[in-house]
Amino acid sequence: xxxxxxxxSYLEIIKQKYNILLHVSQTNFDLNFNxxxxxxxxxxxEYFLPNERILIEITDTQAYDVYNKETKYGLLxxxxxxxxxxxxxxxxxxxxxxxxxxxxxxxxxxxxxQANNITVFFTLRGFSxxxxxxxxxxxxxxxxxxxxxxxxxxxxDRLHRRALYQVLKNKKEKIAISYRKVDNxxx
Amino acid sequence: xxxxFLYPNQRHxxxxxxPIVADKPYKDSLISNVENVDFLNLDLYTEHYKYIGLEIVxxxxxxxxxxxxxxxxxxxxxxxxxxxxLSGPGTLKxxxxxxxxxxxxxxxxxxxxxxxxxxxxxxxxxxIEKFCxxxxxxxxxxxxxxxxxxEYNYTLLKNLEEKEIECLKSIL
Numbered sequence: 001x002x003x004x005x006x007x008x009s010y011l012e013i014i015k016q017k018y019n020i021l022l023h024v025s026q027t028n029f030d031l032n033f034n035x036x037x038x039x040x041x042x043x044x045x046e047y048f049l050p051n052e053r054i055l056i057e058i059t060d061t062q063a064y065d066v067y068n069k070e071t072k073y074g075l076l077x078x079x080x081x082x083x084x085x086x087x088x089x090x091x092x093x094x095x096x097x098x099x100x101x102x103x104x105x106x107x108x109x110x111x112x113x114q115a116n117n118i119t120v121f122f123t124l125r126g127f128s129x130x131x132x133x134x135x136x137x138x139x140x141x142x143x144x145x146x147x148x149x150x151x152x153x154x155x156x157d158r159l160h161r162r163a164l165y166q167v168l169k170n171k172k173e174k175i176a177i178s179y180r181k182v183d184n185x186x187x
Numbered sequence: 188x189x190x191x192f193l194y195p196n197q198r199h200x201x202x203x204x205x206p207i208v209a210d211k212p213y214k215d216s217l218i219s220n221v222e223n224v225d226f227l228n229l230d231l232y233t234e235h236y237k238y239i240g241l242e243i244v245x246x247x248x249x250x251x252x253x254x255x256x257x258x259x260x261x262x263x264x265x266x267x268x269x270x271x272x273l274s275g276p277g278t279l280k281x282x283x284x285x286x287x288x289x290x291x292x293x294x295x296x297x298x299x300x301x302x303x304x305x306x307x308x309x310x311x312x313x314x315i316e317k318f319c320x321x322x323x324x325x326x327x328x329x330x331x332x333x334x335x336x337x338e339y340n341y342t343l344l345k346n347l348e349e350k351e352i353e354c355l356k357s358i359l
Contacts, residue, residue: 002246009348012264014250061248061255073253101281102253121355124256125284125348140339141267143330145237147318148358151268152243159310160249160273167312168243176239 003028005127006057006097014095021093025057030076040083048093056080058098059127073106081102081110081118092117099124114122154179236266240326241318242339245275250304264344267328267337269293271314276302284344288336293329294318346355 004025014020020155021043029036043054062074084091091114094113096103101122152168154161161179168175196252197269236242248255263270271291272278278297289296296315298310302345321329330337 009352013293013352013355014359059257061251064252097236099256100253101256116231119358121358123259123351123355139267140206141334142237143327143334145329146240146327148236149239149321149323149326150241150243150315151239151243153262154245155259158245158247158249160304161245162245162247163308164273168315171319175243175315176235 003055005059006055006130009124010097010126010140012169018051018095019049020055021052023055023057026060026062027057030060030062033079037083039087041087043089044087045107046089046172052093053095054089054093055097056096057127058096058103064184067105071085071109073109074100074103077106078110081107087112090117094120095119096186097121097123097126099127148176149173150175152177208222236263236268240330241269241271242266243315244270244272244274246272246278248275249273249308251275252302254281256281261344264340267334267341269333271311271318271338272299273308273311276300276307287340290333293333 004023005027006023011023022039024036024039038052049121055058058077062087064072080094081091083089084094093109094117095117099119100106103122104115104120108120111118145162152164154177155163164177165177168177244259244263245288246259247254247257252275254275256274256278260270260272260274260278260282264287271294276299279296283289292313296308298314301307301310319328
């Protein structure tokens with residue numbers, strides 16, 4: 001298990017019920033799908049016990065078919081399901097934890113007859129990368145220190161953020177802007 | 188078997204193309220220095236929210252056909268501030284369905300219903316412009332007068348883990 005983000009309070013509950021054969025995060029393999037495929041392939045066996053599960057975290061965005069607007073499912077989701085089917089791994093072993101609220105609908109579209117065999121759990125607080133470690137202390141409510149109208153945290157370079165920055169950079173007296181440091185030596 | 192891949196969030200190209208960041212390290216919590224903070228390495232809570240009224244949340248994706256929520260959207264809720272969200276259409280509606288209050292009485296949130304991303308972007312810019320034109324005392328009063336709703340969202344987020352774990356137990 002490398003770089004998985006499900007918090008222990010959630011994981012322990014799943015482990016109480018299921019034997020987790022593999023625990024992976026989309027962020028490990030969406031840029032190297034072969035690795036995921038090899039992992040799935042290595043799990044192949046004669047039969048699976050009812051309590052065996054493959055835990056997959058889907059926390060990031062994914063691509064949708066831009067050529068067919070009617071195809072409403074992520075290509076990564078499709079590839080994951082295809083891989084299970086290709087290596088004859090029963091879909092009941094698939095346990096997806098996600099922040100994609102509509103993933104269940106997508107799975108219903110891809111494998112309508114078997115969709116109910118796949119467990120999908122939606123969470124916003126379950127991933128440590130999503131501020132799961134933040135402590136909810138009783139912080140004082142504060143408004144008298146407000147100095148600027150807005151704050152924007154742009155993070156990594158994306159097209160919509162760059163477009164936003166081009167507009168907001170002229171309003172710095174009203175908006176505090178944060179952006180990810182450039183680590184490319186070419187600049 | 189053929190697998191199809193596209194990378195809408197371009198995680199393989201994670202740098203700005205032009206040097207728009209000052210390279211001095213962050214030293215204090217003055218809001219004027221906020222542009223030097225690497226928020227990705229910070230927790231949800233930061234001191235900086237004390238100094239602002241509203242966060243313009245720029246989610247991972249904008250030209251996306253469905254809502255998307257990550258830690259970026261949770262941050263202003265955690266820090267008891269208003270928000271405008273650049274994300275897929277329906278993101279505010281998703282938050283409302285989860286029980287969170289949004290700010291339609293302060294910001295025209297009709298942008299959330301607009302599926303055309305260029306139109307949605309322009310509607311958002313209009314609302315940012317309107318909010319920026321407010322006097323700073325007016326912003327302070329808005330935050331003060333909406334304290335109950337801001338606290339409500341915070342408490343909902345605080346209790347979300349407990350609710351989610353109950354839900355997890357129920358599906359196992």
